[in-house]
Amino acid sequence: MRQIILNILIAIAIFNGSSAALAQELQPQxxxxxxxMLEGWETDFSKATIRYNEVVDVIDRDNIPSIDDPQFKPVAREASIPDNEPVIGLDLNGVARAYPLRIMMWHEIVNDQIGDTPIAVTYCPLCNTSIVFDRRVDGKAVEFGTSGKLRHSDLIMYDRAQQNWWQQFTGEAIAGARAGEKLKAYPSRLMSLKLFRETYPDGDILVPDPRRIEQMGRNPYVGYDKSAKPFLFRGEIPDDINPMMRVALVQSPTPVGVALPLLQQQGEVTHEDLIFRWSAGQASALDRGEISQGRDVGNIEVVRQTDSGEEPVVHEVTFAFAARAFMSDLTILQ
Structure with missing residues (x-):
């Protein structure tokens, strides 16, 4: 754990949607x-859905810089990234894009646009949670940045319009004028670069921000996903599952999770109309110093069986402690 803390401090030093109905009721003021207040936030802190003592101050706002003008190239021309490295794969409006974790690790948010749809591609290393959101709020596109704060070890984002704070894990505004509203999420998945290239041979891949080119391929959280407990976590540690166990989680309409060992053993797990599938070939981004050297945690796909066939489902592959922190009554199949 001491080495993990050291690596995170080193990483910090290097840096020097459509809204929906209320997700939770507001807290008393x-x-x-x-x-x-000294940090200069313009957030309306009179409105919140959380207790402020749950928030952990880590670094300054935007010290982990979002990518706001993303550049891409055809994935067929990508030759520098090993095949087993993980990417966030997105297929939206007929456009397929890959966002490598070797880039997301150092930026956490990419403000992108596909056609007429503005999106925020997000990744929180401490929870291993990747989610793609529609970044329209009240019908207008906003940019998201990193607040430098965590809750349940998960990234708190903020929008640069009203400086509302948004929980990355749930997509909910937890403080500010929009508190209680929720961003729309789009289906995406963590997959190896090789699998993305095979699935979307005409797809594009995000290219590194020149300001962070020297960090590409490095993991500043060495050994994190094999540690005994999560970093900077103030909540209750689950006692029925390894808190750092990967879990494929579907949050709605009925939350359910499937533990990685069960998926590895069976290859496919069905729960009601959901199908969870696993295949080998993806390196853990949070294991070894070089991402490509991480142990094989495999690729997970989640679909819903419908009368017209299979449909991709919004899900994340996260750690058990985070899944339980945000959903205390969650059923995890294991």
């Missing part, structure tokens, strides 16, 4: 930490 509460005292705002003085530090947040």
């Amino acid at each position: 509460q005292a705002v930490p003085k530090r947040w």
Whole structure:
């Protein structure tokens, strides 16, 4: 754990949607930490769905810089990234794009646009949670940045329009004028570069931000997914499952998770109309110092069986501690 903390501090030093109905009720008005006021936030802190003592201050706002003008190239021309490295694969409006974790690790948010749809591609290393959101709020596209704060070890994003704070794990605005509203999420999946290339041979891949080119391929969280407990986590550790166990999680309409060992053993797990599938070939981004050297945790796909066939489902492959922190009554098949 000491080495993990050291690596994270090194990483910090290097850096020097359509909204829906209310997801949760607002909390009674509460005292705002003085530090947040000194940091110059313009957030309406009189509205929140969380207790402010759940928030952990880590680094300054935007010290982990979002990518706001993403550049891409055909995946067929990508020759520098090993085949087993993980990417966030997205197929939206007939356009397929890959966002390598070797880039997302150092930026966490990509403000992108596919056709007429503005999206935020997000990744939180401490939860291993990747989710793609529609970044329209009240019908207008907004940019998202990193707040430098965590809740349940998960990234708190903020929008640069009103500076509302948004929980990456749920897509919910947890503080600000939009508190309680929720961003729309689109189906995406963590997959190896090789699998993305085979599935979408005409797809594109995000190219590195020149400001962070030297960090590409490195994992600043060495050994994190094999540690005994999560970093900077203040919640209750689950006692019925390894807190750092990967879980394929579907949040709605009825939350359910499937533990990685069960998927590895069976290859396919069916729960009601959901089908969870696993195949080998993807390296863990949070294991070894070089991402491509990480152990094989495989590719997970989640689809819903319908009368017209299979449809991709919004899901994430996260750690058990995070799944339980945000959904205490979650059923995890294991």
